[in-house]
Amino acid sequence: MLANLARKALLHARVILALPNAGARTLLRPASTSSESRSFTVSYLVNACGLSPESALSASLRVRFETPSRPDSVLGLLKERGFSPTQISDVVSRYPTVLLASPDKILLPKIEFLRSRGFSDPDLARVISAVPRILARSLEKHLRPTLDYIGDVVQSGENAVAxxxxxxxxxxxxxxxxxIPKITTLRNNGVPHKNIGHFVLYHGPRFLVSTEQFDxxxxxxxxxxxxxxxxxFVTALHVIRCMSESSWRKKIGVYGKWGWSEEDVALAFRRHPWCMAVSESKITKAMDFFVNEMGLDSLHIARRPVVISLSLRKRIVPRCSVFRVLLSKGLVHTHSLATSLIIPERRFLEEFVTRYLGEAPQLLDLYKEKMGLAN
Structure with missing residues (x-):
């Protein structure tokens, strides 16, 4: 089957030229290597690298070899560095010519450099299998200066690795x-170096747009x-770059159904940008719980929008179940609800459970029950 696939691909690669004024003559221009070489390459990519026959045939258009010596040594290096069969398949399918690179002169120096900067072997396997053409970059002209630059921006080599x-x-x-162009824009607009580093550290994908879109x-x-x-500021920039204008308008519409004006949405977004990052479904479910289950005014949530982005099952429902008991006994006030939801669990247990066990002994069991259902 593989041989047939290779022969078909070879036939498609030939160019048949009809020569004008040459009668019935035609000229066949053969591919640069034989069909046997193509067949061997496809077979190797399937059996040694784990590619599907279709992926192997596609990859064989970019790489060709007649013996397994060099490819075997490349695969040996990757296996020694802890690459799984799936990761090796990902690397080869996306960057087939890696199989022709010198392990000792080309690949190993780059891998050792990255290890010296703090990447573990599992880290490198994940990073390289995600973007295999990192191995095609020059060590001295690209990898070293790029890693140094990122380290300067995020303020440490450890953060650069992260x-x-x-x-x-x-x-x-x-x-x-x-x-560099986007960082220049941020600096020109008064964003401190520390916050630029935060943006690069946590929101790297937001830089891969045109400078015009970013501006x-x-x-x-x-x-x-x-x-x-x-x-x-940089958190809001991340959230805005994550969604389309239509998605933004739809979420404003969802909040509008609960009585929020566009000014209310803008206020909530300024206080907690993540309230616009959650899905429309999550907004609806959270608002329904706070308004219809807890009896809160929807505008109360607009002033404390952080609660929108919390997990409904694992945080909001269990803690609100406790808070509702305390509220019914007059032990807390509504304005304490947001605090009860955002503080760490240990502090929540101390301030809203253990503290009131004398007046409401069922609190701990109630909380454990709701957390158990969530888990």
Whole structure:
């Protein structure tokens, strides 16, 4: 079957030229290698690298070899570094010519450099299998200066590793094309270096847009009233860049069904940008619970929008079940609800459960029950 696939591909690769004024003559221009070489390559990609026959045939258009010597040594290096069969398949299918690279002269120096900067072997397997063409980048002209630049921006080599692990493509892309123009925009708008580092560390994908799109998003965040000197500015920038204008308008509409005006939505967004990052379904379920189950005024939530982004099953329902008992006994006031939801669990248990066991001994069992249902 593989041989037939290879022969078909070879036939498609030939160019048949009809020569004008040459009567019935035609000229067949053969492919640069034989069908046997193509067949061997396809077979190797399937059996040694784990590619499907279709993926192997596609990859064989970009790489060709007649003996397994070099590919075997490349696969041996990847296996020694802890790459799983699936990760090896991902690397080869996306970057087939890696099989022709010198393990000792090309691949190993790059891998050892990244290890020296803090990447573990499992880290490298995940990063490289996600963006295999990192291995095609020059060590001295790209990898080293790019990693140094990212480290300077995020203020430590450890943070640079963390940023790349979250978004491997940031190590592959040219800083001069993707990072530097956007960072310049942020600096020109008064965003502190520390907050720029936070943005790169946690929201790397937001840099992979055109400079014009990025600048438009920055202007939009400023127009919404965010202070560029505060970390909320870059958080809002991330949220806005994550959604389309139509999605933004739909979420405003969902909040509008609960009585929020556009000014209320803008206020909530300034206080907690993540309230616009949750899904429309999550907004509806959370608002329904707070308004119809807890009896709160919807505008009370607009002033405390952080509660919208909390887990309904694991945080809101269990804690509100306790809070509702305390409220019925007059032991707490409504304005304490947001506090009860956002504090760490240990503090919640101390301030809203253990403290009131004398007046409401069922609180701990009630909380455990609701948490058990959530889990």
């Amino acid at each position: 940023a790349i692990k979250r978004y491997p493509r940031i190590l592959y892309e040219s800083p001069g094309t993707q990072l 438009e998003a920055v202007d939009r965040v400023k127009a919404l009233g965010f202070n560029p000197s505060k970390v909320g």
